[in-house]
Amino acid sequence: xxxxxxxxxxxxxxxxxxxxxxxxxxxxxxxxxxxxxxxxxxxxxxxxxxxxxxxxxxxxxxxxxxxxxxxxxxxxxxxxxxxxxxxxxxxxxxxxxxxxxxxxxxxxxxxxxxxxxxxxxxxxxxxxxxxxxxxxxxxxxxxxxxxxxxxxxxxxxxxxxxxxxxxxxxxxxxxxxxxxxxxxxxxxxxxxxxxxxxxxxxxxxxxxxxxxxxxxxxxxxxxx
Numbered sequence: 391x392x393x394x395x396x397x398x399x400x401x402x403x404x405x406x407x408x409x410x411x412x413x414x415x416x417x418x419x420x421x422x423x424x425x426x427x428x429x430x431x432x433x434x435x436x437x438x439x440x441x442x443x444x445x446x447x448x449x450x451x452x453x454x455x456x457x458x459x460x461x462x463x464x465x466x467x468x469x470x471x472x473x474x475x476x477x478x479x480x481x482x483x484x485x486x487x488x489x490x491x492x493x494x495x496x497x498x499x500x501x502x503x504x505x506x507x508x509x510x511x512x513x514x515x516x517x518x519x520x521x522x523x524x525x526x527x528x529x530x531x532x533x534x535x536x537x538x539x540x541x542x543x544x545x546x547x548x549x550x551x552x553x554x555x556x557x558x559x560x561x562x563x564x565x566x567x568x569x570x571x572x573x574x575x576x577x578x579x580x581x582x583x584x585x586x587x588x589x590x591x592x593x594x595x596x597x598x599x600x601x602x603x604x605x606x607x608x609x610x611x612x613x614x
Contacts, residue, residue: 423506424455425600503527534589539598
């Protein structure tokens with residue numbers, strides 16, 4: 391059996407072919423994004439565009455799939471690309487070491503976009519870019535300060551609740567009159583133990599966020 395035979399058995403030949411022909415862009419290759427990327431690669435997505443400007447740090451190891459002792463100080467997009475190629479050399483990977491903001495100008499049009507960015511201004515810039523180019527996307531809200539992955543939901547951003555980041559995004563989306571879009575968020579109240587700007591997080595939650603985002607993208611591709 392080859393690497394996608396179990397996928398074919400579950401989804402069928404036509405769906406598997408759709409995945410192999412699809413291009414998905416993931417912005418943010420950290421705690422949430424790394425799991426989304428891994429799932430997409432192992433599910434047979436044929437072309438992945440990865441965007442991140444950061445390097446792997448030792449403090450990433452507790453929750454980021456690409457963070458290992460052997461990858462510390464390496465660019466996250468480069469580590470991600472090497473790992474994907476180790477999963478399948480047939481996957482096309484564009485690794486872009488850039489910070490996504492309102493000045494980003496990409497001459498590409500993926501079939502779907504996953505937002506796994508931490509910075510609010512970058513998230514808004516990505517929403518604008520996707521909506522301008524008529525590209526479907528899903529955005530991750532706050533995955534830090536949570537411990538219960540069973541409380542993660544997917545809904546339109548206008549229907550999100552509890553999550554402080556989602557509340558901030560909802561306000562900006564309304565003020566700037568952006569279109570509604572899908573978002574992954576947790577209805578678990580955030581842990582109140584905060585050390586300055588550094589938030590605690592655990593892989594069971596951040597990883598679940600990433601897998602749910604990937605699953606949402608996969609379903610979108612199959613149902614097109």
